[in-house]
Amino acid sequence: MKKLRAFFCAVVILGLLQALLVPKYTGNVREGNLIREYYDNAGGNDVIFIGDCEVYENFSPITLWQEYGIPSYIRGSPQQTVWQSYYLLEETLRYETPKVVVFNVFALKYDTVESTGDQSRREAYNRITLDGMRWSGSKWGAIQASLTQEERQWGGALTYVFPILRYHDRWSELTWKDVRYLFKRETVSDCGYLMQTGVEPMTDPFPSPPLTKRTLGDNSWRYLDKMVQLCRDKGVQLVLVKSPGLYPAWWPEWDQQVADYARERELLYINMIPAQEEIGIDWSTDTYDAGLHLNVSGAEKAASWFGRILRDQCGLPDRRSDPQVCARWEEKTARYEARKGLLLEQGDS
């Protein structure tokens, strides 16, 4: 009995230590909280966006609600790979069955874990996506698909099961915020949308590296196939989108392959890059980082334009006549407007 009690105490103490040591993502990298915030908002969404920073920074779900009465949520995370998107979709469909899933195709350019670039940074991105997922077969699948070569060599999967093994050396970096957010963190997003209110105009175009891989890789297609199948099995319409943006390049060769893929499978594919003028994006006012991502003004324009497609081509209904849904979204809208006001005020001061 005593041994059992001692074991139980050790587990509790290690659990507390782990909760203390894991990063809380309260500074510049707020993105670390995006994936976990979904669980408080799961259910009742007609649209789920899945993908990288081009979804969580470029579409405002509140605008979709305000203008079209479409409830939506963004399951986005930085440099989210297509295999991570697949497992996030699989997990999401256990919580709810939306009418439409929108997948941003930019991630198809990464065919393998190694092809995503610097591997220490890749590991950091993996953490941001995977540590936020609740435990399930989907999370385990995502971990297995995402491990870097170095992590595979020393059994890194275990550090996702017990994050204390990864973050044990954060002792010296601990701040009062690690204690404050030990059990409950602040909500950083509005339905998965990470608001940016700054303005940094695009001036000169960024020099773009040459196109060395004309063909999108087999592994990317394999996971996209799995997403297509998953959506078909659940009766969900999958829409492929290329979010507006000037950099990094989305090459015409890739665009053509995605367009062909979509046509063969009767999927809707919307490349928003050629429509930027029609959307009304002004790269001198609608970006906070010189053309990589949209700020809130741009994200509202993008959502406003895309909402018409969701309504007209996907047949999504207007839910604003449902009092229960309406009440819930009024609260979300109020929080969004308050956040926007605060951030704009901070930016002005």
Add this chain to the structure above:
Amino acid sequence: MMKKRLCMILACLILGLTACGQEEQTVSGGDPVFSAGGVEIVIHADAAPILEALGEPTSYSETPSCAGEGMDKTYGYGSFYLLTGLGEDGEVVSRLWLADDTVATPEGIRIGSDEEQVEAAYPDAACCEDGSCSTYWIDGATASLAVVLEDGKVTAIEYSAAGQTSCD
């Protein structure tokens, strides 16, 4: 007694965990090298001494990385561009590409070279795409060199981290 033992076990566990650091990443031998201004440039190398040796760039731009961890910086030197990012120990070289035919790889390949010259210079290069080889990949342990051809002529040359090729 039980409490003491429990405390000792926990202390040992924490100390043990704290002691195990991650291995430092080093530049591996056998990686493709580019040479300019008397300095050898390898992907993953510390950027500071290279940038100092290359002198003032003719153009410079920076973009935040996806999750706000450091900046991706692009230095232009007229005939080539150098892209750096934040590595574990500071700014490191992450990509390099040639912009015109005034510079060549140490093996003598430049924009405009023909396919025969590429095959002679890189006899072990991998060719990953179907049909005619449009990109030759020269893989090292941690970095790759891509030589892109169109209509039998080199149109682009890029050094980047290994693993970009899809011929695995």
